[in-house]
Structures are given as structure tokens and as C-alpha cells.
Amino acid sequence: MNNQNENSRTDEALVERVLNGDTNAFRTIMNNTEGLVAQIIFKMVADGEDRRDLAQDVYLKVFKKLSGFRFNSKLSTWVGQIAYNTCLNYLQKKRLVLVDENDFDGFNQLYSDEAESLVLTKELSQVLRIEIDKLSPLYRTLITLYHNEDLSYSMIAQITELPEGTVKNYLFRARKVLRDKLLHIYNKEVSR
Incomplete structure (x- = not known):
């Protein structure tokens, strides 16, 4: 205090x-x-x-x-x-999307050969950064504020003017989308 x-x-x-x-x-x-x-x-x-x-x-x-x-x-x-x-x-x-509704349905996008080669040549942290950058702007921002800036749910709620419960929910969804994407990439590598 x-x-x-x-x-x-x-x-x-x-x-x-x-x-x-x-x-x-x-x-x-x-x-x-x-x-x-x-x-x-x-x-x-x-x-x-x-x-x-x-x-x-x-x-x-x-x-x-x-x-x-x-x-x-x-x-x-x-x-x-x-x-x-x-x-x-x-x-x-600019009429750009803040939250991509497809993110709510989970990950169902197929990656190209370029993404496969990326997984082979980059470390996990680089892949993670790339996948974070593919998230919708709101999810990217929330992940960054919470994990990189170490801000509390309360501070993020104040910044975004979203209810704290919504911030927690969106962070949960963003992490789930990231997890699904990373698992998909990993599974493609294991099955090769």
C-alpha cells in the first residue's frame, strides 16, 4: 500500500x-x-x-x-x-476486426508448407510469437498485457474498459486458441 x-x-x-x-x-x-x-x-x-x-x-x-x-x-x-x-x-x-469470431470455434485452419518449414527451423519461442501475432488484435493485446507487461486482470480491465470477468474469459480463450495452434503444429511434426 x-x-x-x-x-x-x-x-x-x-x-x-x-x-x-x-x-x-x-x-x-x-x-x-x-x-x-x-x-x-x-x-x-x-x-x-x-x-x-x-x-x-x-x-x-x-x-x-x-x-x-x-x-x-x-x-x-x-x-x-x-x-x-x-x-x-x-x-x-479501418473496419478491421477486433475479435475474430472464428477464434471461438477453435482452430481449424490448415497450415501451408511454409508454416511447416517454419516449425522445423525456428525455436518454440519464435513460433509462439508468430502464433500470438496471428491472433485477433484484442487477444494479442490481452496476452501481451498479462504475460509480457505483467499487468493484473484489474489493471487490464481498467485499460480496456472491459469487465474483469470478460478479460479473464478472453485470456482463457486466447490461450486455448494458442494451445490448439501449437498442438496442431506439433502433431504435424510428430507425424512426419
Whole structure:
């Protein structure tokens, strides 16, 4: 609890400094949150140009909305929420799918010879990263926030504005899709 109070005071001091015109304080906020923002954007958006534009857009929104931040959550969580919502808006404008309904039906896609050779030449961790990148944007983001960023269900729920139970459910489904894909690849290799 003491660490949480310390983080809150640090967040308040940073926000106050930014609102008083201290550009270095805003740079500190950016440095403290850039990993989280990058993870969200990279897992939700495929296009490199759009990723850069979205990152700039996120921090522009953070700067403009900073005076309205009420410290109901950590500053980094609030910035992550802005990044997530910015990506959602991007996906909606581009009419891209956030959750692929086919993921719910389990894995039934056949892999090409290219994927088979990939399994032969790459380590499991590389295959796993590739399979994560094939997930729908929401599943990729949730897996990354939970497993790479070590965020709690509660923090992910705050960022995504999804109920905590939904976050747990989607994470379960995403892991199941990954497991099914990896088992399919493994079984193809064993049967060779």
C-alpha cells in the first residue's frame, strides 16, 4: 500500500509539473509509459506507419487531457487506456476486426508448407510469437498485457474498459486458441 501511495504522489507531482509548463515532466511521463503504449499499439495495429502516427496521437491526447486526469487509477493505466481506445477507434475507422469470431470455434485452419518449414527451423519461442501475432488484435493485446507487461486482470480491465470477468474469459480463450495452434503444429511434426 505504501508503494501505491508513493506512486500516486509521484504521478500527482508529474502531472502538476506538466500543467505548470514543465516539458521535461511530460517527457518523463512518456518515458515511463512508452513500453506499455508500444505493446498495446504493436499488438493491435499491423501497419508500421499507422503505429507511429497512433503513438504520436496517444501522447497528444494525453497532453490535452492531462488536466482532466483525476487520479482514480495509476497514471500509466490511464495512458494505457488512452492508447487502447485510440487503437480501437483506428480499427473501427479501418473496419478491421477486433475479435475474430472464428477464434471461438477453435482452430481449424490448415497450415501451408511454409508454416511447416517454419516449425522445423525456428525455436518454440519464435513460433509462439508468430502464433500470438496471428491472433485477433484484442487477444494479442490481452496476452501481451498479462504475460509480457505483467499487468493484473484489474489493471487490464481498467485499460480496456472491459469487465474483469470478460478479460479473464478472453485470456482463457486466447490461450486455448494458442494451445490448439501449437498442438496442431506439433502433431504435424510428430507425424512426419
